[in-house]
């Protein structure tokens with residue numbers, strides 16, 4: 001069975017979404033075989049709506065960018081440099097195409113977890129892949145520490161059905177953790193590098 005995070009062939013179903021987050025409009029091309037192709041994921045929307053845009057600046061990593069809603073939204077609304085990574089080739093191609101369509105300059109590249117990530121960031125922002133299992137998920141979330149500057153922040157969204165509460169506890173072993181928002185079971189979590 002193919003998952004959105006694999007590179008197996010999945011039938012193409014390319015179409016355009018018109019997405020509005022707060023006052024920002026994005027046109028996003030999506031396709032079969034990528035996460036949330038029917039519309040902006042509710043968890044991703046909750047995350048974006050609860051970021052403090054007045055605070056975000058510097059270097060930002062959109063981890064697991066999919067077709068690009070997080071990184072492109074941030075580049076459109078905030079003065080920052082955005083890198084976007086994913087393991088899924090089709091998602092990466094869409095993210096690049098969407099950057100062009102929305103007229104923003106971002107740096108999109110393939111990485112399995114952080115294998116091709118060399119920089120340190122002020123912010124790592126992610127709607128992380130849950131279905132990859134706890135081991136990989138924790139490699140992503142705890143591995144972020146190495147790629148955050150001092151006082152850098154990892155922001156993520158996780159549903160309580162996907163273990164948000166225990167994740168908050170576990171993250172607190174390595175980070176200073178705050179639950180920034182809760183909406184319909186989704187937790188927006190900020191984990192600060194201390």
Ligand SMILES: C[S@@+](CC[C@H](N)C(=O)[O-])C[C@H]1O[C@@H](n2cnc3c(N)ncnc32)[C@H](O)[C@@H]1O
Nearest residue numbers: 005035044064065066086087088112113127129
């Ligand atoms: C929940 S989706 C979020 C996609 C997009 N950011 C959004 O909000 O619509 C998680 C993303 O993580 C990517 N991913 C899964 N495993 C990965 C890995 N080992 N390294 C990098 N990205 C991975 C998937 O391909 C997928 O695009």
